[in-house]
Amino acid sequence: MASSVNHVCTICQDDRVSNEAVTWCSECEVFFCEYCGKPHGRSRLSKNHRTMSVRDYQKLPSLMQKISSQCKDHKKKFELYCSFHACPCCVQCITDKHQKCQNMKPLSDILKQVKLSASIEIFEKDLNDVKENLDNAIKYLKSRISTSNIQKTKAVEEIRSMRKSIDDYINALERHILDDLESKHSKLKSNMSALVQQMEQRASQLNEMQSQFTKMTQYASELQIYIGLREIESMSSRAANFVEDLQHGDHFDKKNLEVDISS
Structure with a gap:
């Protein structure tokens, strides 16, 4: 600009x-x-x-x-041209950076070639060709963007229609599975709650028995301790048998609630 x-x-x-x-x-x-x-x-x-x-x-x-026509590094006028590096050079540049460069030419000769109308016309044509190709590519890509936008809109409509059909089916299937899950969960929870209630009763009895045992050892006579131990031993034995029966049964088996959905 x-x-x-x-x-x-x-x-x-x-x-x-x-x-x-x-x-x-x-x-x-x-x-x-x-x-x-x-x-x-x-x-x-x-x-x-x-x-x-x-x-x-x-x-x-x-x-x-x-x-600029002057070298930024040495503040001297460009006089030569290095064909290998494709850059103008001052006299000091040769010593510093271009000692091994063989093809050094007078810059004035290079500039004369640049001014030839044929070179300018060729470059202008090449530039126009590149610009035209780029414009055509941009035009094509914009048309593809427009087409893809239309295709996307159509695909979205199809997806939403399919989604509604799937949602209707999934909702019905969900209600059926949830009803079945609720039924099985209620049965499993009821059985485990009843078992927990029995075990809590046994645990309460054992807590009371522990409290009585402590008091007995502190205040009871030898006869009372002897008879009391028999009573406690009997109650403890019954509790142990109860736990053992539970362990040998399937009461402690893991009963998991899982949903196995077919692919």
């Missing part, structure tokens, strides 16, 4: 004067006001430099405006 910034003359700015620039020298990379541009255009060293108006400079893409 073109820049709309009002550029200031670089020469005047060095003197802390803010005169609006009217031209840009792409070789010096300097903005000139109307006054400073005249000696630059008359100088033997710079009169052949390529300049453009600031208005045209602002039309350049921001990427192009940031491109």
